[in-house]
Amino acid sequence: PRYLAADDRYESMTYRRSGRSGLALPALSLGLWHNFGDVNPFDNQRAILRRAFDLGITHFDLANNYGPPYGSAEENFGRHLARDLRPYRDELVISSKAGYDMWPGPYGDGGSRKYLLSSLDQSLARMGLDYVDIFYSHRFDPTVPLEETMGALHTAVVSGRALYVGVSNYSPSQTREAAQILADLGTPLLIHQPSYSMFNRHVELPEAGHDDGENLLDVVEDLGIGTIVFSPLQQGLLTDRYLSGEVPADSRAAVGHFLKPTAISETYLERARALNEIAAGRGQSLAQLALSWVLRDERITSALVGASSVAQLENNVAALDAPALTAEEIAAIEPFAVD
Ligand code: NDP
Numbered sequence: 001p002r003y004l005a006a007d008d009r010y011e012s013m014t015y016r017r018s019g020r021s022g023l024a025l026p027a028l029s030l031g032l033w034h035n036f037g038d039v040n041p042f043d044n045q046r047a048i049l050r051r052a053f054d055l056g057i058t059h060f061d062l063a064n065n066y067g068p069p070y071g072s073a074e075e076n077f078g079r080h081l082a083r084d085l086r087p088y089r090d091e092l093v094i095s096s097k098a099g100y101d102m103w104p105g106p107y108g109d110g111g112s113r114k115y116l117l118s119s120l121d122q123s124l125a126r127m128g129l130d131y132v133d134i135f136y137s138h139r140f141d142p143t144v145p146l147e148e149t150m151g152a153l154h155t156a157v158v159s160g161r162a163l164y165v166g167v168s169n170y171s172p173s174q175t176r177e178a179a180q181i182l183a184d185l186g187t188p189l190l191i192h193q194p195s196y197s198m199f200n201r202h203v204e205l206p207e208a209g210h211d212d213g214e215n216l217l218d219v220v221e222d223l224g225i226g227t228i229v230f231s232p233l234q235q236g237l238l239t240d241r242y243l244s245g246e247v248p249a250d251s252r253a254a255v256g257h258f259l260k261p262t263a264i265s266e267t268y269l270e271r272a273r274a275l276n277e278i279a280a281g282r283g284q285s286l287a288q289l290a291l292s293w294v295l296r297d298e299r300i301t302s303a304l305v306g307a308s309s310v311a312q313l314e315n316n317v318a319a320l321d322a323p324a325l326t327a328e329e330i331a332a333i334e335p336f337a338v339d
Contacts, residue, residue: 003084006054013056014320018191018226018301023133023164025093025302027295027320029059029228034252035308036076037067044309049080051310053088055317061193061228061304062127063097063138064119070102074126082128092133096123097168099138111141116152120161134190135162137178139169146174150181157187168193168230172207172219179223189225191301192216196229198238198275198293198337203229217299226301229294233305235259237268238290239312243276245269250308271336278332287312288319293333296325 015024030052036045049060066073074096085092098119102108107115120135135156137149153165165187167178179189194216196203203216220227233239236252242264253259272286279289294303307313325333 003050005088009054009056011056012320013058013317015058016226016298016301018228019220020224021164021188021190021226023093023190023226025059025226025228026057027302028057028291028317029061029302029304030057030313031061031230031304031306032073032077033061033063033066034256034306036073037069038072038076039068042076042079045076046080046084047310048307048313049077050084051313053085053092055314057317058091059093059095059228059302061095061230062123063100063136064102064123065100071122071126074123078127078129094127094129094132095134095136095166096120096127096132097136097138098123099136099141099168111137111139111144111146111149113148113152113155116149117155117161120156124161131160132162134164134166136166136168136193137170140167140171140174146177147181150178150185154182154185154187164188164190166191166193169195172214172216173210175216175219175225176223179225189223191226191228192220193228193230193304195231196227196294196300197232197234198290198333199234199271199339200231201337201339203227217297221299227299228302228304229300230304231306232294232303233287233290233316235306237263237272238275239287240276240285243269243272243286252308271338274336275333278329278336282322282329284319284322285315287316288322289333291316291319292322292325293330293337295319296330 014027016027017024062074098116156162175192182189194203206213206215241251247253247261253261276286279286291303294300305316
């Protein structure tokens with residue numbers, strides 16, 4: 001049946017401005033790294049995307065190589081757009097990236113102008129779009145002059161293929177340099193996309209080898225750029241998925257390549273169960289606590305989650321209804337919020 005978006009889709013979601021830009025993002029955004037490849041049931045993908053938009057999630061995050069196979073998440077997203085979301089294109093913020101391995105040879109990986117712009121053209125074709133809202137350099141490439149990588153992002157904007165640009169996985173000093181080069185070109189850096197969760201706190205730590213003591217969150221605040229944090233649930237470790245100590249057959253630890261069953265260690269279980277107790281004391285799931293925790297810092301524009309079902313997505317969005325963490329709760333979490 002034809003999709004009609006829910007009339008009340010903007011009534012409960014909260015939106016945060018990305019740094020000092022004009023663009024607001026939902027506090028919770030949906031990523032298509034997993035669960036949207038050709039290996040994943042199309043109808044489940046469709047149900048998740050529809051429900052997300054009905055709940056006020058306006059931002060969908062992709063990259064050239066999401067799948068598997070590479071490219072298939074963008075192709076599938078293009079199909080869902082054509083069937084369901086096309087009438088709402090101007091209500092959506094769609095991002096893509098290039099930087100990691102995509103196609104064979106010297107031009108299918110890294111940070112060259114050659115790779116970034118041809119990859120962006122391929123992403124647009126796969127999704128059936130004229131432009132993406134945000135185009136990212138997916139990682140810093142030390143073998144390419146940063147002027148070239150940022151120049152390619154600038155070209156993406158002036159050529160009409162992207163409205164805004166971002167960087168992902170850049171260190172604090174690389175972010176400062178990237179922002180300066182882009183500012184000189186006249187294209188502001190909109191956003192940074194780092195990983196961040198209760199089990200992964202690198203954005204709070206000063207950069208090794210730099211004695212200014214600045215961490216990434218200080219840098220983005222100072223530069224006036226936004227921050228969208230990926231894997232806030234640590235790929236599912238900060239949910240109830242593994243709390244029993246078992247690895248469910250349909251879980252990412254069982255079927256994925258990035259999360260291994262060995263992650264379910266005794267140390268992990270102790271910490272996750274302790275955090276789950278704190279969550280229960282607030283009437284929350286562990287996933288909801290993990291989201292409340294990353295969003296406690298106003299410099300975090302959005303938490304970028306994945307979901308393998310509509311129920312997971314709904315559980316995550318409901319985290320936004322919870323009261324903010326108190327100083328006492330944050331202190332109680334601290335001993336267990338370690339890598
Ligand atoms: P999460 O940490 O949110 O992990 C998502 C997984 O956690 C789901 O697939 C599901 O696992 C499980 N889960 C989610 N919600 C619940 C719930 N309520 N209850 C129980 N289990 C739950 O994020 P991802 O690692 O998926 O990353 C999110 C997005 O971030 C990506 O899609 C991508 O857009 C972006 N990203 C960017 C990177 C970059 O380099 N820039 C790198 C990685 C991600 P299960 O499948 O087991 O059910």
